[in-house]
Amino acid sequence: MPGSFIYWLWSLESILEVVVLVCALSRHSFRRYLCLNLYMLSSLLVSAGRYWALSQHGLRSNEYKYFYFYSDAVLTIFLYLALITLYLRVFDEMNVEKYVRFAAVLLLAGTALFSYGVVQQSSNRMLTGFFFELSQNLYFVGLVLTYVLWGAILKLRETRTQLIQLVLSLGIYFSAFAASFALGNMFPGDYRFLGYVVPVFGCLLPLAWAYAFWKLTPDARMSTARLAVVPR
Amino acid sequence: MSRKLTALLLAMLILVGAMGLKTVVAAHSNGTVMMANGGGPFPPVQNGGGPFPPVQNGGGPFPPVQNGGGPFPPAGAQ
Numbered sequence A: 001m002p003g004s005f006i007y008w009l010w011s012l013e014s015i016l017e018v019v020v021l022v023c024a025l026s027r028h029s030f031r032r033y034l035c036l037n038l039y040m041l042s043s044l045l046v047s048a049g050r051y052w053a054l055s056q057h058g059l060r061s062n063e064y065k066y067f068y069f070y071s072d073a074v075l076t077i078f079l080y081l082a083l084i085t086l087y088l089r090v091f092d093e094m095n096v097e098k099y100v101r102f103a104a105v106l107l108l109a110g111t112a113l114f115s116y117g118v119v120q121q122s123s124n125r126m127l128t129g130f131f132f133e134l135s136q137n138l139y140f141v142g143l144v145l146t147y148v149l150w151g152a153i154l155k156l157r158e159t160r161t162q163l164i165q166l167v168l169s170l171g172i173y174f175s176a177f178a179a180s181f182a183l184g185n186m187f188p189g190d191y192r193f194l195g196y197v198v199p200v201f202g203c204l205l206p207l208a209w210a211y212a213f214w215k216l217t218p219d220a221r222m223s224t225a226r227l228a229v230v231p232r
Numbered sequence B: 001m002s003r004k005l006t007a008l009l010l011a012m013l014i015l016v017g018a019m020g021l022k023t024v025v026a027a028h029s030n031g032t033v034m035m036a037n038g039g040g041p042f043p044p045v046q047n048g049g050g051p052f053p054p055v056q057n058g059g060g061p062f063p064p065v066q067n068g069g070g071p072f073p074p075a076g077a078q
Helices: A004-026 A034-057 A062-090 A097-119 A123-156 A161-186 A188-215 B002-025
Strands: none
Touching: A004 A034, A004 A188, A034 A062, A034 A188, A062 A097, A062 A123, A062 A161, A097 A123, A097 B002, A123 A161, A123 B002, A161 A188, A161 B002
């Protein structure tokens, strides 16, 4: 069974997810960032489900493994949708919503097709492998999408502080996961250490979002000079 | 139309970039390292992540074949 530190971080993450939802509801930002809040809500429900599966069947059971990987795929798709709604927010004044949605569906379909192509040879565990591969690939798609969005924010001189905070925290979250993934692959012997570090990253995202919803009003603006120095 | 093509091009570029990045990052991967969001400890997995299902698409043992289906031709067959 996992150590008490892991349980402590897990509890902290769940508490922070509740805090995000409470902050969003109390500041009337729940519907404004519906997909972000739905991701937090689903993450909370998944945590409860994983705890149930873990306590009922144990860490090495197939029930827990299946629940873990399938729920991870669902959460990753929710996170992808949350990221796309941030795109819609950034580009809402350009009347390109239709094209953003079109590109998002194409990208999701392309990622699914690519994942299918990778796992089609291992036909004995096709479905499980597909969802695992899709989930891992969507992380990298999300990482690239976040950096592209950050570039668009700088280019468009976006000044909404809350939106910037949400995008930056998502960028840090994806980058930290990608970095830990790379480190885990480079130093496979130290993977146990990363098993403790990765849940800390999981706590940082709800913490940053709770701050964004609680401290920053939707109308708060930031001067562009603080984001980037534009050469004249 | 050109905007749709631009959206298509951007989607493909992002997909290629993301998969290229994954290939670089996971160049020495043995499949045991993964990323996962949400709480809870990682379940122990073998290469490639995800548990083996208890049965594979119907019962019965696998026939002993290597590298593709079909029976072996008799030795010395032309």
